[in-house]
Amino acid sequence: MNVQELTLTCGNPACRARLTVRVKVPTQAKEVKCPKCGYLNPLPPLSAPQPPVDDEGTLLQDNEKTWIQNADATKPTLPEVLGWLIVHDEKTSAQTFNLKQGLNTVGRVSQKSPSDLMIQTQDRYMSRPHCTIEVKINKLGQVDYVLQDGARQPDGSRKNSQNGTFLNGQEPALHPSEQIYLKDGDTIQIGETKVVLKTYQMSESLQKAHRQVEGSDYTRTILSFT
Structure with missing residues (x-):
């Protein structure tokens, strides 16, 4: 199971504490509680880990150590x-x-x-x-x-x-x-x-x-x- 580290700012205007959260992916959790004020902060969408592929798009074997990811294929296009x-x-x-x-x-x-x-x-x-x-x-x-x-x-x-x-x-x-x-x-x-x-x-x-x-x-x- 993959673990992603998120950096959030507490949504409570009276708190605004900086939060570092480690989340397992996939996860059923939708919120994280601020340890300082108890405010429930919604988690942003988490992306699932991508399988390893080579330059031709072929899946790599489990025993291969190098993970080659096609960043352009997975990276969302953002507006100007x-x-x-x-x-x-x-x-x-x-x-x-x-x-x-x-x-x-x-x-x-x-x-x-x-x-x-x-x-x-x-x-x-x-x-x-x-x-x-x-x-x-x-x-x-x-x-x-x-x-x-x-x-x-x-x-x-x-x-x-x-x-x-x-x-x-x-x-x-x-x-x-x-x-x-x-x-x-x-x-x-x-x-x-x-x-x-x-x-x-x-x-x-x-x-x-x-x-x-x-x-x-x-x-x-x-x-x-x-």
Whole structure:
């Protein structure tokens, strides 16, 4: 029986502990309990081990030690757009931004210091740029969305935001060195403006992502700036 090691972030907004889980494949388990808070986190789909084959696709004998896998045949094809960031705020008009693999900087519109995703807003508490969402493919072929306050500068240094980055209406703000694994529906507050992450796995299309966000309640705004 094959064993896969998964790295998860607890879905409890008040916990967000980093979990390392070893799971036997195949398995009947669908959830894993966080040892810190007891929250039941759903397990992602697990892939079954592939039989060993040679370059011609012929099954190798059990006594052969080399496993040759056709990575292109088993690796899923991912779309260019891997998610969306949707402004969902009482004061700022709805706006949608595509998330692509790699670093996506987010901030206020600026010609002098542009971000990848620039929000049209009068929010003077939002930096330009303000935070970074890195979209990356993990070892299991799944997409991770990693949030960090601040952004990398042209000289290679990293500059923090002026007023911090908040997640799901919780205080305190993220520590500048903290990297948080996001999940679908997480609300990020930059300045006084809130944006919602929608992943392509859960939404499938921009239209569906819009409907899901528009039908949800606003997350509370952190009022620590005034």
